[in-house]
Amino acid sequence: MRPNFSTALATLVLIAAVQVQADSKVPATVDSTWRVTLAADGSVTALEQETRLKPTLAEPLARAIRSWTFEPGKIDGKPAVTETTLYLTVGLDEQAEGYAVRVDDVRTGGGIQIGSQGAPRFPVNELRDNTAALVVVEANYDASGKVVSAHAVPGIQRVARDFDTAAVDAVRRWKFLPEKVGGRGIAATVRVPICFSAASRRSEAPDCAPWVPAGGKAATRGAVTADPAAKLRVDVIARRL
Missing domain, CATH: 3.30.1150 (Fusion Protein Consisting Of Minor Coat Protein, Glycine Rich Linker, Tola, And A His Tag; Chain: A; Domain 2)
Known part of the structure; x- marks a missing residue:
């Protein structure tokens, strides 16, 4: 053929952009990419979503990422402001109402x-x-x-x-x-x-x-x-x- x-x-x-559709079956996992700026103390100061996600998923992910603490890069052994790309894989467990989000993997690096x-x-x-x-x-x-x-x-x-x-x-x-x-x-x-x-x-x-x-x-x-x-x-x- x-x-x-x-x-x-x-x-x-x-x-590939991933978007959970309200009228479709919830996928088992969702990959997303974020651009993150870190202060010298490792806290998140700026966060930009690169993958299209519905707000019902993007908003809790953004809140979680902002609460995490990172180890920034260093210059001459001293922590410095760092920009990185965050790759996040989450599992979606269907429940009676909606779904629960579980973190399966997190990576940082170049984009x-x-x-x-x-x-x-x-x-x-x-x-x-x-x-x-x-x-x-x-x-x-x-x-x-x-x-x-x-x-x-x-x-x-x-x-x-x-x-x-x-x-x-x-x-x-x-x-x-x-x-x-x-x-x-x-x-x-x-x-x-x-x-x-x-x-x-x-x-x-x-x-x-x-x-x-x-x-x-x-x-x-x-x-x-x-x-x-x-x-x-x-x-x-x-x-x-």
């Missing part, structure tokens, strides 16, 4: 500059019905967020080389949003999961296998920074909001 080219697209799962990411091209030679291929790309970027090197991480999932090439070529064109300490950008290494998914006219596009990064608490669709400047001081995993 010839794939439906309107749906046979490379899916950038890490930047991806919105509008800079071009979707990888789905390899034509691999374009078949119900195809799903996960590639994790490791990229190094400089203090301005420009990618200086990128490669596919081996051993994540066995896929055709064309998927690796398409994912790496795309990430090399991206611009990252580095953490800033004392107003200065911080070069970093980040791993980015990319899901290629193709559907036929008679079926939905399949999802990729979940990816749990080393040291992670849950499967993630977001970027993972190797050694973030900012870190969360309090343990919030499994906490109900």
